[in-house]
Amino acid sequence: MRILLLVAIIISTFALGAQNPTPAKSQSAAIVIQNATIHTATGLVIEKGTITFEAGKITYVGKESKSIANATIIDATGKHVYPGFIAPNNYLGLNEIEMVRSTLDYTEVGDINPNVRSLIAYNTDSKITPTIRVNGVLLSQCTPQGGIVSGSSSIVQLDAWNWEDAAYKTDDGIHLNYPEFAPSGTNEDEIKRNDDNEKKQFTLIEKLMQDAYAYCQESSHSSVNAKFESMKGLFSKTKTIYVHVDYVKGIIHAINFFKKYKVNLVLVGAADAYQALDLIKENNISVILNNTHRLPSRNQEAIDMPYKTAAILQHENIKYCLCTNGGWQIRNLPFMAGTTAGYGISKEQALESITKNTAEILGIDKTTGTLEVGKDATLFISKGDALDMQGNILTHAFIQGREINLDNSQKQLNKKYAEKYNIKVE
Numbered sequence: 001m002r003i004l005l006l007v008a009i010i011i012s013t014f015a016l017g018a019q020n021p022t023p024a025k026s027q028s029a030a031i032v033i034q035n036a037t038i039h040t041a042t043g044l045v046i047e048k049g050t051i052t053f054e055a056g057k058i059t060y061v062g063k064e065s066k067s068i069a070n071a072t073i074i075d076a077t078g079k080h081v082y083p084g085f086i087a088p089n090n091y092l093g094l095n096e097i098e099m100v101r102s103t104l105d106y107t108e109v110g111d112i113n114p115n116v117r118s119l120i121a122y123n124t125d126s127k128i129t130p131t132i133r134v135n136g137v138l139l140s141q142c143t144p145q146g147g148i149v150s151g152s153s154s155i156v157q158l159d160a161w162n163w164e165d166a167a168y169k170t171d172d173g174i175h176l177n178y179p180e181f182a183p184s185g186t187n188e189d190e191i192k193r194n195d196d197n198e199k200k201q202f203t204l205i206e207k208l209m210q211d212a213y214a215y216c217q218e219s220s221h222s223s224v225n226a227k228f229e230s231m232k233g234l235f236s237k238t239k240t241i242y243v244h245v246d247y248v249k250g251i252i253h254a255i256n257f258f259k260k261y262k263v264n265l266v267l268v269g270a271a272d273a274y275q276a277l278d279l280i281k282e283n284n285i286s287v288i289l290n291n292t293h294r295l296p297s298r299n300q301e302a303i304d305m306p307y308k309t310a311a312i313l314q315h316e317n318i319k320y321c322l323c324t325n326g327g328w329q330i331r332n333l334p335f336m337a338g339t340t341a342g343y344g345i346s347k348e349q350a351l352e353s354i355t356k357n358t359a360e361i362l363g364i365d366k367t368t369g370t371l372e373v374g375k376d377a378t379l380f381i382s383k384g385d386a387l388d389m390q391g392n393i394l395t396h397a398f399i400q401g402r403e404i405n406l407d408n409s410q411k412q413l414n415k416k417y418a419e420k421y422n423i424k425v426e
Contacts, residue, residue, distance in 0.1 A: 020125060020126075020127065020129070020130055020408075020409075021130060021404070021405030021406075021407050021408075022405070023124075023159050023160055023161050023165070023402075023404075024159055024399070024402035024403055024404045024405065025402065026056070026401070026402060027053070027054070027055060027056050027377070027398075027400075027401030027402055027403075029054075029070055029071060029072055030052060030053070030054040030059075030068040030069075030070070030071035030072070031052065031053055031054075031071060031072045031074065031377075031398070031401070031403075032050065032051075032052045032066055032068060032071045032072070032073050032074065033050065033051045033052075033074045033076050033081055033381065033396075034049075034050045034065065034066075034073065034074070034075060034076065035048050035049075035050075035075055035076055035077040036048075036049055036050075036051070036076035036077075036079055036080060036081045036381065037049070037079070037080045037081070038051055038061060038080075038081045038371060039080060039081065039082050039083075039348065039351055039371075040061060040083075040370055040371040040372065041082070041083050041348075041351050041352050041355040041356040041369065041370045041371065042356065042370050042371075042372065043348055043352075045348065046061070046062065046063060047063075048063065049061070049062060049063050049081075050062060050063065050064060050065060050066050051081055051371060051379070052066050052068060052071070053377035053398070053401050054068075054401070055401065056376060056377055056400040056401030056402070057374060057375070057376065057377060057401065058371060058372065058373050058374065058375050058376070058377050059373060060373065061371050061372065061373060074381070074396060076381050076395075078383075079381050079382060079383055079384075079395065080381070080382045080383075080384065080385065080386060080391075081371070081379055081380070081381055081382075082136060082351065082355070082371075082379060082380055082382060082386050083355045083356075083368070083369060083370055083371050083378065083379050084136065084137070084138030084139055084355075084368070084378040084379055084380060084397070084399065085135075085136045085137045085138065085139075085333055085334055085354045085355060085386075086137075086138075086139040086140070086141075086155075086321075086354060086355060086358040086359060086362070086364075086368070086369065087132075087137050087139070087140045087141065087323065087324075087330040087333050087354075087358075088140075088141040088143075088288050088321060088323045088358055088361070088362060089141055089143050089153075089175075089242070089268055089288055089290065089323040089325070090140060090141065090142075090143055090323065090324065090325060090326060090327060090329075090330050091106035091118075091142070091143060091144075091145055091326065091327050092126070092128060092129060092132060092140050092142070092158075092327045092328075092330060093122040093123045093124065093126050093128075093129060093140070093142055093156070093166075093327070094106035094118060094121055094122065094123070094142065094144075094327070095326075095327045096123070096126055096127065096128065105121045105123075106118070106121075106143075106144060106145045106146070107144070107145050107146035107147070107150075108144065108146070108147065108150075108151060110147060111147040111148040111149070111204065112147065112148055112149045112204060112208055112227065113144070113147055113149055113150060113151045113227075114149045114151065114152065114174050114208075114212075114227050114230045114231050115151070115152075115226040115227050115229070115230040116144055116150070116151030116152065117151065117152050117154070117171060118142045118143060118144040118151055118152065118153055118154060119142055119152075119154035119156070119163055119167060119170055119171070120163060121163075122142050122154075122156060122163040122166060123163075124160045124161060124162055124163060124165070124166055126327075127408075127409050128327055128328050129158050130405075130406075130407065130408035130409070131328065131331060131408045131409070131410050132158065132328070132330055132331045133158045133159070133397060133404065133406070134331075134394055134397075134406050134408055134411070135331045135332075135333075135334060135392055135394070136334055136380050136382065136386050136392065136394060136397070137158070137330055137331065137333055137334075138157065138158055138159075138378050138380070138397065138399050138404075139155060139156070139157055139158065139168060139364075139368065139378065140155070140156055140158060140330070141153050141154070141155050141156075141172070141362060142154050142155070142156050143175060143242075144175060146177075147177065148176065148177055148201055148204055148205060149174065149175070149176050149177075149205075149208065150174075150175040150176070150177065151174070151175065152171045152172075152173065152174050152175075152230060152239075153171075153172055153173055153174075153175060153242070154167060154168075154169060154170045154171055154172060155167075155168040155169040155172055155362055155364055156168055157378070157399050157400065158399065159399045159402065159404045168364065168368075169362070169363065169364050171230075171233070171239065172239065172240060172362055172363060173239050173240035173241060173242050173264075173266070174230070174231065174234065174239060174240075174241055174242065175242045175244060175268070176205065176241060176242065176243050176244065177244045177245075178202075178205070178243050178244060178245040178250055178253075178254045179198035179199070179201045179202050179205075179245075179250060179253075180198065180245060180246060180247045180249065180250040181198060181247070181249040181250050181253055182247040182249055182250065183195070202253075205257075206257075208227075209258075209261060211228065212227070212228045212231040212234075212235075213235060213261060215228040216228065216231065216232050216235050234261070234263045234264075235261065235262075235263065237262075237263065237264050239264070240263075240264040240265070240266050240362075240363070241258060241263050241264065241265055241266070242266050242268050242288070243258070243265060243266070243267055243268065244268045244269050245267060245268075245269060245270065246269045246270065246271040246272060246297065247271070247272050247297070248272035248275040248276055251267060251270060251272055251273065251275075251276045251279075251280075252276055252279060254267070255267075255276075255279055255280070255283055255285060259283060265283075265285050266285065266286045266287070266288060266361060267280070267285060267286070267287045267288065268288045268290065268323070269288075269289075269290045270287045270288070270289060270290070271289075271290070271297045271306070271309070272297065273287050273289070273309060273312075273313060273318075273320075274305075274309050274312045274313070277312070277313075277316050277318065280318055281316055281317070281318055285318075286318075286319040286320065286321075286360075286361045287313060287318060287319070287320040287321075288320070288321055288322070288323050288361065289309060289310060289313075289320055289321070289322050289323070290323050290324065290325060291306075291323075291324045291325060291336070292306050292307055292309070292310065292322060292336045292339055292340060293306070293324075293332065293335075293336055293339065294306050304343060307339055307340060307342070307343040308340075308343040308344050310322070310340040310343070310344075310345060310350075310353060311340065311343055311344025311345045312344075314344070314345050314349055315344070319357055319360065319361060320353065320357060321353050321354065321357040321358040321361050322336055322337055322340070322353045322354055322358075324336060333354055334354060334386055334387050334392060335387065335388070335389055335392075337350040337351065337353050337354045337387050338350060338385075338387030338388055340353065341387065347385075347387060350387060351387065355369050355370065356369045356370050357369075376399075376400045376401075377398050377400060377401040378398065378399050378400055379397075379398055380394050380396060380397035380398065381394065381395050381396040381397075382394055382395070383395060394406055
C-alpha cells in the first residue's frame with residue numbers, strides 16, 4: 001500500500017509540476033546571426049562569421065555581413081555557433097521515471113521483434129527532453145531495447161507536439177543484440193550455461209535471417225509475415241542493421257555472418273573495436289561507440305582505453321560516432337566528445353563525432369549534421385565551448401529554423417529556490 005501511495009505521489013508531482021515549453025511555431029522571418037565563431041562540423045571554423053537562414057534552411061555561412069529585409073539580427077560577439085548535436089542509440093521519450101514501470105515503454109515482450117516500432121511509443125511530453133536539448137542535443141535516435149531483436153528505431157527532432165511531428169526519419173534500422181561469444185561466469189558450470197545460451201541465441205538469429213531473406217526474395221506471399229515484412233529494407237539497403245556487440249569475438253563473428261547478406265551493418269557499443277580494425281576497415285563498417293565515460297572492459301586494459309578508442313578509429317579512417325545508453329544520460333554526450341578530444345583527436349574532430357559522422361551513419365546527412373547552405377537550420381548559440389561543461393551555456397537554439405524555448409523543469413526549480421534564498425542566478 002505504501003509503495004502504491006509513493007508511486008501515486010510521484011506521478012501526481014510530475015503531472016502538477018512545471019509544464020514543458022510549448023513547441024515553437026514555424027520560422028516566419030529570416031534570422032541573421034553575426035560576429036560568431038561558427039563551427040561548421042566540416043573541419044572549417046569561421047571567426048567573426050555570419051550565418052543566415054530562412055524558411056528553416058541555411059542560406060549563408062561565411063565572413064560577409066548580410067542585410068536581409070525584416071530579418072531578426074542576433075549579435076553573437078564572443079559566442080559560438082554549432083550544428084545541433086545528434087544522439088544515437090537511446091530511449092529518450094520511451095522512459096520517464098526509471099523506478100516506475102508504467103512510465104517505461106522501451107522493451108517489448110518476446111525475443112524476436114523486428115516489426116516493433118519505437119516511434120509510435122515516443123512521448124513528446126517527456127519532462128526529460130527539455131533538460132537534454134538545453135545542452136545542445138536537438139536530434140535523437142529513438143531506439144528499442146531488450147530481447148535478441150529489439151525492433152526498429154527512428155530519428156526524431158526534440159521539439160514537437162506528437163510523435164508524427166517529431167519524426168525526422170522513420171524506421172531507419174533494426175536493432176539486434178548479438179551474442180558476445182566471450183567466456184562469462186564464475187565457474188565452469190556457469191560458463192558452459194552461458195556459452196550454450198549464446199549458441200541458442202545465434203541459432204535464432206541465423207534462422208531469422210535465412211527465413212527473412214528467403215521471404216523477401218519472393219514477389220508474392222499466400223500470407224503476410226509482419227516480422228519478415230519489416231526486414232525487407234535490410235536486404236534492399238534502405239534500412240540498417242544495428243548490431244549491439246562489445247567483445248572482439250562477437251564483433252568478428254557478426255561481421256563475417258552478415259557479410260553474406262550484403263546488408264548495411266553498423267556496430268553499436270563495440271568496446272573492442274580497436275582489436276578488429278583491419279576487419280572493420282576492410283568491410284567499410286561504421287561504429288557507434290557507447291559511453292566513453294566508463295571504466296575499461298577488462299582489468300588488463302589501459303585505464304584510458306574508453307577515452308582513446310575514438311582516436312584509434314579516427315586515425316584508421318573508420319567512420320564512428322558517439323552515444324550513451326539510457327534517456328537523461330544523453331545530456332552528457334557533448335562532454336563525452338570533449339573527453340575524446342583530450343586523447344588524440346582535435347576539438348573539431350570530436351565535434352564531428354556527435355554531428356556530421358552521426359548524421360552520415362544514420363542516413364540523415366543530406367539535411368543535417370553540418371552548417372552548410374541548403375541544410376536544415378538546426379543549430380544553437382553557446383556562450384563558450386559547447387564540448388566543455390563550463391562553456392556549454394546555450395543562449396539560443398533552433399530546430400529547422402524554429403527558435404525553441406530553452407526553459408525546463410530543472411531551471412524552474414533552480415530559479416524558485418534561488419529566489420527563496422536570495423541567490424543570484426544568471
